[in-house]
Structures are given as structure tokens and as C-alpha cells.
Amino acid sequence: MFRSLALPEYLATIDQVKCIRCKRCIQNCGWGVYSWGWDKVLINTSKCVKCLRCYHYCPEEAIEIRDNPTRYKQNACWGYNNIRNIKRQAETGGIPLTGMGSDLPYPILFDNLLIDACQVTNPSIDPLREPMELRTYLGKKPSQLEFERGADGKPRLKTRMPPQIKLSLPVMFSPMSFGSISLNAQKVLAQAAAACGTVMNTGEGGLHEDLFPYKSNIIVQVASGRFGVNPDYLNAGVAVEIKIGQGAKPGIGGHLPGEKIPLEVARAHMIPVGTDAISPAPQHDIYSIEDLRQLIYAIKETTGYKPVSVKIAAVHNVAAIASGIVRAGADIVYLDGFRGGTGAAPSIIRDHLGIPIEHAIAAVDDRLRQEGIRNEASIVAAGGIRSSADAAKAIALGADAVAIATAALITMGCTTCGKCYTGNCSWGITTQRPELTARLDPEVYAERLINLIHAWEHELKEILGALGINAIESLRGNRERLRGVGLDAQTLDILGVKPAGR
Amino acid sequence: MNHDYHKDISGCGLTGLISKKKRRVSGREIVKSLCLMTDRGNGLGAGYAAYGIYPEFKDCYALHVMYDDPEVRWSVEDHLKANYKVEKIEEIPTSPVKAIPISPLLMRYFVSPLKDKLAGETAADDFVVNTVMKVNSEIGGAYIFSSGKNMGAFKGVGNPSDIAEFFRIDEYEGWTWTAHTRFPTNTPGWWGGAHPFTLLDWSIVHNGEISSYGINKRYLEMYGYKLTLLTDTEAAAYMLDLLIRRHGLDISTACQALASPFWKAIDGMNEGERDALTALRQTYGSALLNGPFSILFGHGGGLVGINDRIKLRPLVAASKDDVVYMASEESAIRTICPSPDKVWAPRAAEPVIVEFE
Numbered sequence: 001m002f003r004s005l006a007l008p009e010y011l012a013t014i015d016q017v018k019c020i021r022c023k024r025c026i027q028n029c030g031w032g033v034y035s036w037g038w039d040k041v042l043i044n045t046s047k048c049v050k051c052l053r054c055y056h057y058c059p060e061e062a063i064e065i066r067d068n069p070t071r072y073k074q075n076a077c078w079g080y081n082n083i084r085n086i087k088r089q090a091e092t093g094g095i096p097l098t099g100m101g102s103d104l105p106y107p108i109l110f111d112n113l114l115i116d117a118c119q120v121t122n123p124s125i126d127p128l129r130e131p132m133e134l135r136t137y138l139g140k141k142p143s144q145l146e147f148e149r150g151a152d153g154k155p156r157l158k159t160r161m162p163p164q165i166k167l168s169l170p171v172m173f174s175p176m177s178f179g180s181i182s183l184n185a186q187k188v189l190a191q192a193a194a195a196c197g198t199v200m201n202t203g204e205g206g207l208h209e210d211l212f213p214y215k216s217n218i219i220v221q222v223a224s225g226r227f228g229v230n231p232d233y234l235n236a237g238v239a240v241e242i243k244i245g246q247g248a249k250p251g252i253g254g255h256l257p258g259e260k261i262p263l264e265v266a267r268a269h270m271i272p273v274g275t276d277a278i279s280p281a282p283q284h285d286i287y288s289i290e291d292l293r294q295l296i297y298a299i300k301e302t303t304g305y306k307p308v309s310v311k312i313a314a315v316h317n318v319a320a321i322a323s324g325i326v327r328a329g330a331d332i333v334y335l336d337g338f339r340g341g342t343g344a345a346p347s348i349i350r351d352h353l354g355i356p357i358e359h360a361i362a363a364v365d366d367r368l369r370q371e372g373i374r375n376e377a378s379i380v381a382a383g384g385i386r387s388s389a390d391a392a393k394a395i396a397l398g399a400d401a402v403a404i405a406t407a408a409l410i411t412m413g414c415t416t417c418g419k420c421y422t423g424n425c426s427w428g429i430t431t432q433r434p435e436l437t438a439r440l441d442p443e444v445y446a447e448r449l450i451n452l453i454h455a456w457e458h459e460l461k462e463i464l465g466a467l468g469i470n471a472i473e474s475l476r477g478n479r480e481r482l483r484g485v486g487l488d489a490q491t492l493d494i495l496g497v498k499p500a501g502r
Numbered sequence: 503m504n505h506d507y508h509k510d511i512s513g514c515g516l517t518g519l520i521s522k523k524k525r526r527v528s529g530r531e532i533v534k535s536l537c538l539m540t541d542r543g544n545g546l547g548a549g550y551a552a553y554g555i556y557p558e559f560k561d562c563y564a565l566h567v568m569y570d571d572p573e574v575r576w577s578v579e580d581h582l583k584a585n586y587k588v589e590k591i592e593e594i595p596t597s598p599v600k601a602i603p604i605s606p607l608l609m610r611y612f613v614s615p616l617k618d619k620l621a622g623e624t625a626a627d628d629f630v631v632n633t634v635m636k637v638n639s640e641i642g643g644a645y646i647f648s649s650g651k652n653m654g655a656f657k658g659v660g661n662p663s664d665i666a667e668f669f670r671i672d673e674y675e676g677w678t679w680t681a682h683t684r685f686p687t688n689t690p691g692w693w694g695g696a697h698p699f700t701l702l703d704w705s706i707v708h709n710g711e712i713s714s715y716g717i718n719k720r721y722l723e724m725y726g727y728k729l730t731l732l733t734d735t736e737a738a739a740y741m742l743d744l745l746i747r748r749h750g751l752d753i754s755t756a757c758q759a760l761a762s763p764f765w766k767a768i769d770g771m772n773e774g775e776r777d778a779l780t781a782l783r784q785t786y787g788s789a790l791l792n793g794p795f796s797i798l799f800g801h802g803g804g805l806v807g808i809n810d811r812i813k814l815r816p817l818v819a820a821s822k823d824d825v826v827y828m829a830s831e832e833s834a835i836r837t838i839c840p841s842p843d844k845v846w847a848p849r850a851a852e853p854v855i856v857e858f859e
């Protein structure tokens with residue numbers, strides 16, 4: 001048998017003294033690491049991805065998953081991944097794939113930004129005593145309003161307000177298609193979105209009928225493959241999103257192999273069972289901003305003018321692109337930073353293309369203000385939002401709301417092992433294997449996701465209270481309340497943030 | 503967009519009065535009221551604004567200009583003469599005060615924009631605003647600190663009584679007065695930084711710290727305002743200018759944008775009002791002044807007092823016959839009006855709007 005020369009990443013080990021031979025590890029591992037020998041569990045450690053499912057389900061704590069201590073000779077230039085990828089490519093001639101967001105040590109600017117707090121001159125506000133408002137509306141806003149006085153002397157609106165998406169807090173769920181994740185995972189997102197007053201996003205995979213009850217908490221997506229798109233689909237949610245790009249893989253399309261297209265997925269995608277679902281790199285009817293405008297308005301005509309979001313990967317020229325998108329008629333610009341997650345992407349693309357979300361938010365918000373069109377669209381920021389603090393910083397830089405995916409998956413058990421593209425996720429998230437997806441009970445895990453969102457909600461309120469403001473709109477774009485630590489002058493300038501101490 | 507600025511922070515006391523019958527009241531009253539609040543200032547800034555003080559030039563814009571560098575005067579005057587019919591140029595009358603050994607050169611100009619420079623009826627105000635923005639941001643050493651009709655601001659570095667004596671406030675008679683004493687918590691020293699802050703016939707005195715300043719500033723910049731003073735008061739003044747003069751909101755609606763009702767209150771309103779206020783918050787979220795403040799703003803049609811959404815700074819109001827008083831402290835009112843007909847503490851975010859009869 002051919003044995004790969006790429007070193008295994010992890011060593012799965014079982015303490016044979018503790019092991020009671022219950023075989024749960026065999027049953028739980030989606031990757032086939034464990035098998036039954038005649039009197040003990042056998043381990044094929046080269047298959048281990050350290051998702052830790054077995055560890056959590058071993059009743060005897062007999063399992064330990066170690067990073068493989070055997071490494072290539074220490075070399076500051078030729079790192080472990082460089083050598084390992086070359087060996088894999090030499091063996092297969094292929095493009096190494098990966099899942100999740102980039103794990104390379106690029107600087108994370110959120111970790112170089114600190115939030116202000118009140119002392120003496122402006123009192124802080126206790127969110128347990130005073131109202132603290134996080135409600136956010138996404139959509140186009142007029143630059144000014146006209147009112148008249150009603151018979152009761154109260155103001156009446158004369159201006160026609162464009163449609164808005166109402167969020168109870170400025171946190172929503174990023175697009176993840178049925179196909180890339182399991183239906184149960186989508187149900188978790190939908191139930192949590194409904195319970196928390198926010199929205200989930202179908203991604204490019206159509207809308208399964210089980211999600212119909214959650215329509216008022218769903219954004220439907222139209223991407224380059226146009227899977228599942230028809231007028232009913234477009235009208236199913238509160239808004240439609242046109243996906244141009246994704247932070248983890250800007251400029252490239254997607255490929256869901258036929259083996260991962262069982263009947264249910266095929267129905268939602270509206271393609272035959274077992275055919276490859278290929279999303280081309282560009283949308284073949286969008287080769288310019290004018291074309292985008294036509295699609296935006298075609299969708300608006302079809303939906304009776306629901307808000308249209310345009311999702312792009314954060315790339316070098318993001319500010320100019322976003323300005324074009326807003327002028328093309330989008331109601332929301334969804335920016336996905338390069339650290340954003342993915343179900344499957346070539347690692348070379350994921351790890352080397354795009355720009356961080358922090359720069360992108362700042363550049364886009366600045367540009368839209370310079371052009372006097374910031375009110376024309378909301379900005380949603382995604383791609384590496386790990387905590388409510390990241391969310392607060394993104395909002396202070398200029399985002400209206402943030403979107404999270406990885407954080408939501410972590411509540412379902414994900415350990416960010418990064419092997420989503422294999423379709424073997426032992427947690428039942430990024431797989432369609434029925435024996436694996438059955439583990440993800442939507443009710444049970446929705447509860448956890450709801451807990452997370454509620455926890456972030458409390459934290460955001462505490463942050464606002466410390467800042468002495470009681471409405472999220474006073475944080476939005478309020479870069480005066482951020483300070484940079486350890487950032488160079490030019491980066492501070494791009495972020496529009498002063499260094500700490502100023 | 504410049505972000506590397508140092509925001510000016512101060513605590514303060516404020517007072518104001520208005521005669522609804524447009525009876526002109528001597529400046530002596532407001533000086534007495536302001537001077538009572540000694541704890542609220544530290545002698546590093548005080549000022550007064552008065553309406554109805556220039557009846558003989560009531561149709562001209564009265565530009566009050568301070569020159570840190572007297573030489574700059576000529577370039578400002580060249581600019582004015584090229585664009586305005588100048589009715590009168592004079593130094594603002596002052597008296598020597600021991601505590602104020604040095605002061606900038608203080609001039610006032612009564613002007614009207616030249617007809618051929620204007621396009622249409624409403625443009626005169628915009629034209630003056632442009633002049634103010636241009637001079638204040640582009641001509642170093644010159645600062646227009648008052649630009650309304652039949653009104654004027656007088657302010658400087660000093661305590662309230664010295665500034666009043668210096669500007670001879672007791673010699674003016676106005677139907678609306680506002681006044682302010684300052685407690686700056688960083689280095690003061692510049693006369694332009696004192697309150698009231700004015701633009702056209704808006705005048706603002708403000709106590710508090712607007713914690714949303716960063717976004718308020720950026721929002722205003724989107725509409726072409728240049729915030730050169732970096733004070734909350736300046737932001738509040740421009741916000742009122744934007745909402746009321748440029749966007750045409752009425753005063754009470756503008757106040758609801760600056761200190762919006764909570765969503766809970768809005769959700770409970772009947773449909774028409776709920777839609778109106780929901781749209782107001784959606785559209786003007788960046789105009790919300792968040793953080794502790796009480797503000798008095800005077801304008802050609804009256805006087806308004808308002809404080810923040812949860813009333814983190816004091817504001818007391820009182821009325822006696824045709825006069826309404828508003829101040830940081832009740833004592834500041836009672837010292838000039840010992841037995842008012844009515845005294846009340848306005849609720850959080852509920853504006854006191856007084857208009858002439």
C-alpha cells in the first residue's frame with residue numbers, strides 16, 4: 001500500500017488500560033480513524049483531523065489527540081505546512097483544499113484596537129438599570145425626511161421609506177448553503193435567528209421546505225450557480241443577496257461534488273441527484289457594474305422591491321467597488337474579510353488573497369462618506385468576528401452590523417479543525433452523511449446558539465454602557481472611541497483611529 | 503477626513519431667558535444669573551448671546567470676528583467687501599478689565615450678500631454659512647464667532663463677571679438671552695472656544711459631553727460641515743442647522759432626532775406617529791447626541807431647552823408673566839426672578855420649546 005510521505009498532523013492515542021472497549025470512538029469518528037481489531041481499537045492516525053469528537057464521547061477519558069511531535073527539521077523558511085503541501089502535491093498533482101478561515105498568523109487588527117470607557121466627565125450607564133438599545137435596521141435610508149403634522153398634532157411621515165430589515169441586535173448569520181452544511185445545521189441557524197430577532201442566510205443552495213416557517217428571518221442568496229433560484233425562492237425571505245465573492249476565496253467559484261448531492265440537497269438546489277454543483281468564478285451575466293445594476297433591479301422587480309444585498313470579498317480596491325455597488329442600487333454591502341471561513345477552498349487562495357475586514361470596513365465607510373452616499377446602503381462586516389468585542393470594534397469602524405458563521409458553528413460542536421471540505425464532519429455540521437447529520441439535534445443546538453447570541457447581546461450592552469451611550473447608532477462609525485496600540489501611522493490613518501495616549 | 507484631532511472637553515453652567523412678547527431685557531439680568539453659578543465655571547471661559555440687540559441693522563447679518571493676528575483683518579475685509587454690501591464696520595465696544603490683560607482684536611461687520619453673488623431667495627443664509635466655514639477653516643488667525651441677524655454672541659476667556667464687564671453686556675437689551683460659564687478639563691486659552699457657539703441666528707450653550715461626538719462629526723462632514731473647534735457644542739449647533747435649516751424639520755422633530763425617544767416608547771405609539779419616529783431614528787441615527795448634555799438654543803423665533811435621553815445633566819425651567827427662564831440650577835433663576843409663577847424640571851429628552859407670541 002502506498003504510504004504518504006506527508007507527516008500525519010496528529011497522533012490519536014488510546015490509553016489501553018483505561019479503555020473499556022465500548023467502541024464509541026469508532027462510531028463517532030467521521031473520518032474512519034478507529035476500527036475494531038479483535039480485542040482492541042485500532043488507530044489510523046494519518047486520518048485524524050483533531051475534531052475531538054471521539055475525545056468528548058469517550059466515557060473513560062482514554063483518548064488523547066496530540067499534535068504530532070515528529071516534525072521536519074526546524075527551518076525558519078521552510079515551515080511544516082510548506083513542506084507538507086509540497087509532498088501532498090507531489091503525490092497527487094492536485095490543489096490542497098482546506099476549510100474554515102485562514103489559520104496563518106497574519107496580524108488581526110481587532111487585537112490592536114481598544115475601546116474607550118467613561119470616567120467622571122461623562123458618566124457610564126448601567127445597562128441593568130437603564131435601557132440600552134441594540135436594534136438595527138439594514139437598508140437604504142433617505143438622506144433627509146419630510147414630515148407633516150397630523151390632526152392630533154403628531155408628526156406624520158411624508159417621505160416613502162425604503163424597506164428595512166429589522167435586527168434586534170447588529171449580529172446576523174453569514175450565508176452557509178444546504179450542501180456545504182447539513183439541513184440540521186441550517187435549522188439551528190434558522191431557529192436561533194427567529195428566537196433572537198436576527199437573520200440567517202441560505203447561501204447558494206436553495207431553500208429547503210423545512211425552513212419555510214422561518215421565512216421572516218431568512219435572506220436568500222443568488223450566486224453564480226443560480227441553484228434553487230426561481231421567483232418563489234426570491235420572494236421567500238426578507239431580502240435577497242447577490243453573492244459576488246467570498247472572503248476565503250475571492251475570485252474563485254465553488255464546487256460541490258456529485259457524491260455530496262443526495263436527493264434532499266438536489267431538490268433544494270434544483271439539480272439532478274449526483275450531478276456536480278458548480279458555481280462559476282464570476283456570475284456569467286455580471287461582467288461589469290452595469291450588469292450588476294441590471295441584476296439588482298431584476299431582483300427588485302421580482303420581489304416588489306425587497307432590500308438587495310451584494311456580498312463581496314474584501315479585496316484591495318474594495319472601497320471603489322463598494323461605491324459602485326451602492327450606486328448600482330444595492331441596499332446593503334456585505335463585506336467579507338479574507339479571514340472568513342469556507343466549506344472548501346484551495347488553501348493557496350484562502351491563505352493569500354484578499355485583505356482583512358478591519359481595513360475594508362474603514363476604507364468603505366470612508367469612501368461612502370466622502371461621496372455623500374453612506375446613507376444609501378448599510379454595511380455588513382464579516383470574516384473573522386470572534387467575539388462581541390470584535391463586533392463592537394467593527395461597528396465603531398463603520399459597519400452597521402456584523403455576520404458570524406464560524407462562531408455559530410462552534411456552538412454546534414465545531415472545533416475549527418478545518419476539514420469541512422471532506423464532508424465527514426463528525427459533528428454533523430459540514431456533512432450530508434445521514435448517520436453524522438443525525439447527531440445534530442436542531443432543538444438542542446439552537447438553544448446553545450441562542451445562548452451565545454444572548455451573551456453577546458449582554459456584552460454589547462455592557463460595552464455601550466461603559467462608553468456612556470445607550471443606542472448602537474452612537475457607536476456606529478464612532479472611531480473617536482477606538483484607539484490603536486502597536487499600529488503604524490499609516491495603518492492608523494487608514495483605520496481613522498488615533499493611537500492610544502492621544 | 504482628519505481623525506487625528508484633540509477633542510475639547512468641559513463641564514459647565516448655563517442660563518437663558520426669553521420674553522414671549524419680545525420685550526427687551528437688559529443684559530444685567532442674565533449676567534447676575536450666570537455669575538451665581540460659581541461652582542460650574544473655573545474662570546476659563548464665559549459668554550453671552552442676545553437677540554434683538556441691533557434694531558438699527560436688523561436686516562443685516564452681524565458678523566462678529568476675532569483676530570488673533572490683527573494683520574489678518576485686511577484679508578478678511580477684502581473677502582467681505584468682494585462679496586457683501588458692508589453697512590458698517592466697527593470695533594466691538596469693550597471696557598478695560600484688570601483680569602483680562604490681553605484679548606484678540608474684536609470687530610463687527612453689518613453686511614448683506616451682494617445680489618449678483620446669490621442664486622435665488624434662500625441662498626443668502628447658505629452664502630453666509632459658506633463665508634463662515636471658509637474664513638474659520640482657511641484663514642488662520644481669524645474667526646467669525648457670530649453671524650446672525652439682529653443678534654450677537656460675546657465670549658472669551660475669563661470668568662462670567664469679567665467677560666460681562668469687558669463686553670459691556672449691561673448696555674445691551676435683548677428679548678432672548680443665553681449665557682454660559684465653563685469648566686474646561688483641558689488647556690483652554692482660546693477665545694473662540696468659549697460658548698455660546700453660533701451659526702446664523704442659531705446660538706447654542708451646552709453643558710455636557712457628547713459621547714457620540716465621533717460619529718456626529720463624521721456625519722456632519724458628509725454634508726460639508728467643517729468642525730474646526732472640536733467641541734460638542736459646535737457639533738450640536740451644526741446638527742441643528744442641518745436638520746432645521748437645510749432639511750426643513752420643525753424644531754420639535756429635530757429635537758426628537760437629537761434626543762430620540764426609546765424604541766420601547768416608539769413601538770407603543772399609534773401607527774402614524776410610530777412610523778414617523780421609526781423613520782426619524784432610522785434616517786437620523788448618526789445625528790443622535792448621546793451622552794450627558796443640557797442645551798439651550800436660541801434662534802430668531804424663540805428659545806429651546808433640551809437634555810439628553812436619560813437626563814444626565816441638570817436643566818430647570820421657570821416662567822413668570824411673559825418670561826420663561828431655563829438654567830442649570832434653580833438658584834440661577836431665582837436670583838433674578840425670586841417668585842416665578844411656575845418652576846419645573848423638564849423630563850429627559852422632552853424639549854422646552856418657547857416661541858414668541
Ligand code: SF4
Pocket residue numbers: 014018019020021022023024025026041057058059060061062063
Ligand atoms: S470511546 Fe474510549 S473507551 Fe470507548 S473504545 Fe474508544 S477509546 Fe475505548
Ligand code: SF4
Pocket residue numbers: 051099100409413414415416417418419420421424425426427429430
Ligand atoms: S465544521 Fe466540522 S469539519 Fe468543519 S471545522 Fe468544524 S468540526 Fe471541522
